[in-house]
Amino acid sequence: MSARVVAVANQKGGVGKTTTAVNLAACLAEAGERCLLVDLDPQANATSGLGRRANGHSTVDLLDGIPLRDLVTPGPVANLELVPAKAELAAATVQLSALEGGERYLADALGDGAVDAYGFVFLDCPPSFGPLTVNALAAADRVIVPVQAEYYALEGLSQLLGSIDLVKRRLNPRLGVAGILLTMVDARTRLADEVERELRTHFGDLVFTQTVPRSVRLAEAPSHGLPAIAYDRRSAGAEAYWKVAMELVERT
Ligand SMILES: Nc1ncnc2c1ncn2[C@@H]1O[C@H](COP(=O)(O)OP(=O)(O)OP(=O)(O)O)[C@@H](O)[C@H]1O
Numbered sequence: 001m002s003a004r005v006v007a008v009a010n011q012k013g014g015v016g017k018t019t020t021a022v023n024l025a026a027c028l029a030e031a032g033e034r035c036l037l038v039d040l041d042p043q044a045n046a047t048s049g050l051g052r053r054a055n056g057h058s059t060v061d062l063l064d065g066i067p068l069r070d071l072v073t074p075g076p077v078a079n080l081e082l083v084p085a086k087a088e089l090a091a092a093t094v095q096l097s098a099l100e101g102g103e104r105y106l107a108d109a110l111g112d113g114a115v116d117a118y119g120f121v122f123l124d125c126p127p128s129f130g131p132l133t134v135n136a137l138a139a140a141d142r143v144i145v146p147v148q149a150e151y152y153a154l155e156g157l158s159q160l161l162g163s164i165d166l167v168k169r170r171l172n173p174r175l176g177v178a179g180i181l182l183t184m185v186d187a188r189t190r191l192a193d194e195v196e197r198e199l200r201t202h203f204g205d206l207v208f209t210q211t212v213p214r215s216v217r218l219a220e221a222p223s224h225g226l227p228a229i230a231y232d233r234r235s236a237g238a239e240a241y242w243k244v245a246m247e248l249v250e251r252t
């Protein structure tokens with residue numbers, strides 16, 4: 001069976017995309033799935049969060065047509081591999097948008113059996129609906145949309161789902177929304193409750209049953225170059241992402 005390719009996308013910054021991509025990949029790796037994380041953000045947070053740096057090869061080369069197998073590096077836990085990003089990816093983005101068919105470069109790089117050895121491939125997107133995110137959505141089977149539990153959470157969300165649908169119709173009919181994931185939930189606050197209720201009223205089953213609490217351990221783990229499950233497996237954040245990972249398996 002070929003890999004399930006899952007993009008983690010939202011044009012809003014700081015909503016938990018990278019934390020979600022890193023931790024879901026690590027949980028599924030722990031569950032025995034061979035996982036690949038492709039860092040598509042010039043900020044390279046997923047790369048540094050796994051304790052790696054792009055020495056030489058990076059996602060820039062992947063988009064340039066270098067074979068995936070020449071670019072993967074092992075992550076800090078078993079079964080988890082990474083294609084690192086570096087700042088030069090920002091310049092590559094400009095080129096992508098100028099090239100005919102530039103939205104399909106990643107799909108081509110991950111096609112032709114290149115990811116058959118993996119159970120899951122996660123694509124960590126930058127905080128914009130630009131060429132890198134479009135490339136990710138053109139290459140993905142599913143997209144997870146993390147949403148931060150805050151007052152403005154729902155703003156722009158319907159628009160984002162509309163844009164995802166447009167990519168599906170124009171570029172990638174396989175694409176489906178795996179789910180909207182509520183992140184950074186401050187338990188027992190009225191605001192978090194209200195945001196969750198509103199999200200479920202508007203989007204129903206599209207919202208993951210499991211939510212992710214605000215957890216200091218989740219925020220600390222990247223500075224140790226580790227996913228939460230390796231940094232503190234008993235933390236509330238690690239346990240929540242484990243349950244999200246199991247739910248994702250059911251939803252894909
Ligand atoms: N559940 C959580 N509890 C506490 N802190 C969190 C949680 N999720 C994410 N964070 C922290 O919030 C910040 C933003 O998270 P993250 O980097 O995952 O978001 P992002 O959507 O990838 O951001 P960007 O749009 O810049 O790529 C980071 O410092 C991260 O460690």
Ligand SMILES: [Mg+2]
Pocket residue numbers: 017018019041045046124125126
């Ligand atoms: Mg990020």
